[in-house]
Amino acid sequence: MKDAVIGVIGGSGLYEMEGMEDVRRVQVETPFGTPSDEYVTGTLNGVRMAFLPRHGRGHRLLPSEVNYRANIYGMKKLGVERIISVSAVGSLKEMIAPGHIVIPDQFIDRTKGIRKDTFFGEGIVAHVGFADPVCNDLSEALYAAALKAGAVAHKGGTYICMEGPAFSTRAESFMYREREAAVIGMTNLTEAKLAREAEICYGIIALSTDYDCWHTSHDDVSVEAVVQIIQQNVAMAKEIIRHAVAAIDGREQSCPCGSALQYAIISDRSVIPAETKQNLDLLIGKYL
Numbered sequence: 521m522k523d524a525v526i527g528v529i530g531g532s533g534l535y536e537m538e539g540m541e542d543v544r545r546v547q548v549e550t551p552f553g554t555p556s557d558e559y560v561t562g563t564l565n566g567v568r569m570a571f572l573p574r575h576g577r578g579h580r581l582l583p584s585e586v587n588y589r590a591n592i593y594g595m596k597k598l599g600v601e602r603i604i605s606v607s608a609v610g611s612l613k614e615m616i617a618p619g620h621i622v623i624p625d626q627f628i629d630r631t632k633g634i635r636k637d638t639f640f641g642e643g644i645v646a647h648v649g650f651a652d653p654v655c656n657d658l659s660e661a662l663y664a665a666a667l668k669a670g671a672v673a674h675k676g677g678t679y680i681c682m683e684g685p686a687f688s689t690r691a692e693s694f695m696y697r698e699r700e701a702a703v704i705g706m707t708n709l710t711e712a713k714l715a716r717e718a719e720i721c722y723g724i725i726a727l728s729t730d731y732d733c734w735h736t737s738h739d740d741v742s743v744e745a746v747v748q749i750i751q752q753n754v755a756m757a758k759e760i761i762r763h764a765v766a767a768i769d770g771r772e773q774s775c776p777c778g779s780a781l782q783y784a785i786i787s788d789r790s791v792i793p794a795e796t797k798q799n800l801d802l803l804i805g806k807y808l
C-alpha cells in the first residue's frame with residue numbers, strides 16, 4: 521500500500537500539519553540527494569497524506585538552496601499522486617489584498633539557473649509539455665476548498681518566480697505589474713516543473729502577504745510583515761487543505777498530468793546509461 525496519495529508542501533510559516541493521525545516521521549533518500557526534512561506521513565480525515573516543510577523545520581534553506589528534485593522524488597517514492605503547495609506570495613494587483621488566497625495557473629520564470637529544475641540530463645533528454653503548468657482539476661478543487669473555508673479567493677493568475685533571496689527592486693515590481701502578473705514568490709515554478717516530470721498533479725494555495733514594493737499607500741514588503749500575515753492566516757490555510765483533501769480523496773486522475781512523460785523522452789533507449797536508467801526508474805521505468 522502507498523504511504524500517501526496526497527502530498528502537502530508547506531512554505532514560509534507552515535512547518536507542520538496539525539490534525540493528522542497515525543503520524544510517522546519518514547526519512548527518504550533519493551538518487552538526487554536529501555529532501556528538505558523528514559516527511560510526516562499519516563491520515564487527514566482518513567486520507568493518506570505526506571507533509572514536507574519546503575525550507576525545513578526552523579526555516580533553514582534559502583529558496584535557491586532547497587533540493588526541489590529530492591523533495592518531489594521523495595513524494596513520488598511515498599506514492600503521492602497530487603501535491604498541494606502552500607506558499608506566501610507578494611501581491612502585484614490592488615484587488616489581491618494581504619490575507620487573500622490566490623490559486624495561480626501560470627508562471628513567469630525569473631530564476632537564474634542556480635537550481636536544478638529537471639530530473640533529466642546525464643544521457644537522457646526529455647521535454648514535457650508545460651503550457652498549462654498546474655493541474656486544472658486540482659486547482660478547481662483548491663479554489664472550491666478556499667471558498668468553503670471562508671477565504672477571499674482569486675482563481676487563476678500568473679506567479680512570477682524570482683530567485684531571491686532579496687526581494688524585488690521597485691523597477692522590477694512595476695515591470696511585473698505591466699505584464700499583468702498576479703503574485704510573486706521564489707519557489708513554486710521549480711516545484712511545478714519537477715512535479716510535471718514526475719507525473720504528479722501540482723496545485724497551489726498562495727497566501728497574499730504583502731503588496732511587494734509597488735503600492736504607494738502600503739509599506740514595502742518585509743519578512744516581519746509577511747510573518748505577521750501568515751500567522752493570522754495559517755489556520756485558514758490548514759482549513760483549506762482539509763476541505764481540499766476531503767474533496768479530492770478517491771477521485772481518479774482524469775487530467776493529463778499522469779501521462780506527461782508518455783511522448784516526452786526523445787533519447788534512443790539504447791543510448792541511455794544504465795546508471796541514469798536506474799536513478800530514474802521510478803519515473804520512467806514504465807516507458808522503457
Ligand SMILES: CSC[C@H]1O[C@H](OP(=O)(O)O)[C@H](O)[C@@H]1O
Binds near residue numbers: 609706
Ligand atoms: C518569508 S518571505 C519570502 C519567502 O516566502 C515565500 O516562501 P514559500 O514560497 O516557501 O512560501 C517566498 O517564495 C520566499 O521563499
Ligand SMILES: Nc1ncnc2[nH]cnc12
Binds near residue numbers: 733
Ligand atoms: N513580495 C514578495 N516577493 C517574493 N516572495 C514573497 N513571498 C511573500 N512576499 C513576497
